[in-house]
Amino acid sequence: MQxxxxxxxxxxxRRTRRAPPEKIAGLRVGLLDISKPRxxxxxxxxxxxxxxxxxxxxxxxxxxxxxxxPAELAHKIASEVDLVIEGLAD
Amino acid sequence: MDAGRVTGVTDGFVxxxxxxxxxxxxxxxxxxxISRGSRPIAVYSQDDxxxxxxxxxxxxxxxxxxxxxxxxETVPTLIRVEGGREVGRLVGWERNEWRAFTGLxxxxxxxxxxxxxCGSKSVEPGVPDELELRYGDVSFQARTIEVAEGDDEVEAMxxxxxxxxLPLVPPTxxxxxRMLKGTTRDPKEVLGLLPPDLRPITVxxxxxxxxxxxxxxxxxxxxxxxxxxxxxxxxxxxGVLATTMFCGPxxxxxxxxxxxxxxxxxxxxxxxxxxxxxxxxxxxxxxxRNVGGxxxxxxxxxxxxxxxxxxxxxxxxxxxxxxSSLAEDRGFTRDANTVTLFAGDSxxxxxxxxxRTPESLARSFxxxxxxxNHWKLAQAADAILVVCPEHERTFKAAxxxxxxxxxxxxxxxxxxxxxxxxGAGGIAEGVPAAALAERDHVPKFRPGGLLIVRAGGGAxxxxxxxxxxxxxxxxxxxxxxxAIRD
Amino acid sequence: xASSEFTQATEAQAQSLGFEPGVVxxxxxxxxxxxxxxxxxxxxxxxxxxALIRRVG
Numbered sequence: 001m002q003x004x005x006x007x008x009x010x011x012x013x014r015r016t017r018r019a020p021p022e023k024i025a026g027l028r029v030g031l032l033d034i035s036k037p038r039x040x041x042x043x044x045x046x047x048x049x050x051x052x053x054x055x056x057x058x059x060x061x062x063x064x065x066x067x068x069x070p071a072e073l074a075h076k077i078a079s080e081v082d083l084v085i086e087g088l089a090d
Numbered sequence: 091m092d093a094g095r096v097t098g099v100t101d102g103f104v105x106x107x108x109x110x111x112x113x114x115x116x117x118x119x120x121x122x123x124i125s126r127g128s129r130p131i132a133v134y135s136q137d138d139x140x141x142x143x144x145x146x147x148x149x150x151x152x153x154x155x156x157x158x159x160x161x162x163e164t165v166p167t168l169i170r171v172e173g174g175r176e177v178g179r180l181v182g183w184e185r186n187e188w189r190a191f192t193g194l195x196x197x198x199x200x201x202x203x204x205x206x207x208c209g210s211k212s213v214e215p216g217v218p219d220e221l222e223l224r225y226g227d228v229s230f231q232a233r234t235i236e237v238a239e240g241d242d243e244v245e246a247m248x249x250x251x252x253x254x255x256l257p258l259v260p261p262t263x264x265x266x267x268r269m270l271k272g273t274t275r276d277p278k279e280v281l282g283l284l285p286p287d288l289r290p291i292t293v294x295x296x297x298x299x300x301x302x303x304x305x306x307x308x309x310x311x312x313x314x315x316x317x318x319x320x321x322x323x324x325x326x327x328x329g330v331l332a333t334t335m336f337c338g339p340x341x342x343x344x345x346x347x348x349x350x351x352x353x354x355x356x357x358x359x360x361x362x363x364x365x366x367x368x369x370x371x372x373x374x375x376x377x378x379r380n381v382g383g384x385x386x387x388x389x390x391x392x393x394x395x396x397x398x399x400x401x402x403x404x405x406x407x408x409x410x411x412x413x414s415s416l417a418e419d420r421g422f423t424r425d426a427n428t429v430t431l432f433a434g435d436s437x438x439x440x441x442x443x444x445x446r447t448p449e450s451l452a453r454s455f456x457x458x459x460x461x462x463n464h465w466k467l468a469q470a471a472d473a474i475l476v477v478c479p480e481h482e483r484t485f486k487a488a489x490x491x492x493x494x495x496x497x498x499x500x501x502x503x504x505x506x507x508x509x510x511x512x513g514a515g516g517i518a519e520g521v522p523a524a525a526l527a528e529r530d531h532v533p534k535f536r537p538g539g540l541l542i543v544r545a546g547g548g549a550x551x552x553x554x555x556x557x558x559x560x561x562x563x564x565x566x567x568x569x570x571x572x573a574i575r576d
Numbered sequence: 577x578a579s580s581e582f583t584q585a586t587e588a589q590a591q592s593l594g595f596e597p598g599v600v601x602x603x604x605x606x607x608x609x610x611x612x613x614x615x616x617x618x619x620x621x622x623x624x625x626x627a628l629i630r631r632v633g
């Protein structure tokens with residue numbers, strides 16, 4: 001469906017991400033495992049690298065990689081962490 | 091577009107027909123006869139390329155593109171083309187006419203003398219707009235936003251931040267095209283620079299937001315006037331938006347247009363249930379949000395806001411009113427169509443079911459008017475007094491017009507300085523002593539600061555006060571009235 | 577984070593959702609890597625991840 005833009009068109013059509021924080025030490029980062037095999041090994045390593053920088057990490061798992069994350073999982077992540085990294089798609 | 095360019099026929103005939111038309115079926119043999127003649131005939135079928143049966147070379151016009159370009163309204167239509175130009179057309183079947191037109195003197199010998207045609211598929215309800223969009227000269231300035239197939243367009247609009255919290259009508263090109271037919275104004279016309287971002291707002295952008303709000307095309311002139319009113323310098327839209335106080339723009343419509351577009355000036359006029367009331371005010375606020383860039387947690391810093399900021403619009407009840415209308419009060423004629431824009435809060439109800447005299451009722455009104463913003467503040471805000479029909483009847487019976495009521499209220503609203511000064515009554519708020527100077531009394535409202543309108547259902551002795559922004563006049567916002575143009 | 581096989585899919589999804597992605601690609605294939613190789617891929621990708629989650633300058 002095509003919609004006509006109701007705004008003043010000062011933003012690009014493809015929206016940019018929110019600006020990341022200046023420091024991550026002291027923030028909480030979520031690692032969302034999409035549940036493809038071997039992905040957990042990869043994320044374990046990311047986790048230990050982040051921890052070494054003073055970042056608290058919470059691990060999450062999608063029930064299956066074949067579907068988008070369930071709404072409750074998304075809400076949980078949004079309320080528990082400041083940033084989220086998701087992987088590993090292959 | 092020239093018939094010749096549309097059809098490729100330079101000298102000959104063009105016929106447009108559909109199978110689902112008894113007259114078209116009837117004249118099929120006559121069409122076949124014409125096709126055997128010396129001049130070519132291009133035959134277009136609107137619904138079935140196999141019709142007329144047995145006729146070779148029928149052109150498939152199920153897209154209705156040719157019918158649109160040839161401006162067909164009835165089928166069958168027979169067009170004569172000479173030198174690539176249309177020189178005449180017949181609609182329906184009339185044997186003598188067709189014979190003279192084609193020069194075939196024995197045409198349709200076995201057919202009845204005449205039969206009326208049927209409606210062309212290209213003018214069925216809703217179809218002309220779609221054809222105009224597809225084949226006509228329609229273009230839009232606004233860029234298009236793609237919503238992927240399978241995605242929910244309502245969710246997509248929420249995700250892009252276009253919404254005031256309630257769902258929006260998706261502004262497709264067809265909807266906006268239809269909306270723009272509600273005005274004769276040029277879609278490219280720039281109404282002004284809309285605060286707070288001071289972006290140009292065109293008629294087209296207003297139409298897009300009006301579609302999203304749920305407006306019907308006939309409301310568009312009112313929405314445009316409301317936007318123009320909001321752009322007027324004395325209204326101070328930026329301040330109205332940015333304040334920490336409660337106010338939002340309130341649009342009051344006067345004139346015959348209110349009835350024509352089905353606005354509600356009667357029962358529940360300030361409430362829900364009427365499409366025009368609900369969507370016109372909403373469209374203005376969506377423009378402020380989406381074009382002006384003004385939104386809560388952004389430039390809009392209102393501490394509490396109020397529900398009317400979703401949209402607040404109603405029509406004054408002028409029918410059967412003994413009083414001058416708000417438009418007349420503000421210098422327009424009674425038959426003028428106007429929008430008056432007021433920066434105001436939510437209504438505060440006045441329950442007075444006992445007063446039988448205008449004096450008693452006026453005192454009730456004065457008590458509520460006194461509490462605008464704060465009992466102890468004066469000369470800060472304007473206000474609107476919405477008088478319901480049953481209350482207006484009390485004044486009418488005593489022969490009081492608006493001016494008489496206003497004079498009475500002015501007298502009742504001279505606030506004693508000793509009561510309103512800061513600290514009086516153990517309340518720190520109030521008018522600073524220095525501002526009171528040596529006065530004994532201070533009028534609650536500045537001259538002209540009290541607007542009186544009539545609205546509401548026939549049953550119920552319940553009027554209302556709408557407080558204005560505690561920054562009226564040159565320090566803040568003044569009510570403005572704008573004529574509604576078609 | 578996705579393997580390099582996903583560049584087109586990521587682009588298509590970004591287009592249809594109307595969002596710029598924050599994406600880091602790692603070289604394909606993934607499934608037949610040893611644990612050591614997986615950790616090495618993570619180490620290689622880590623700086624790019626940091627660049628997306630922490631503002632520079």
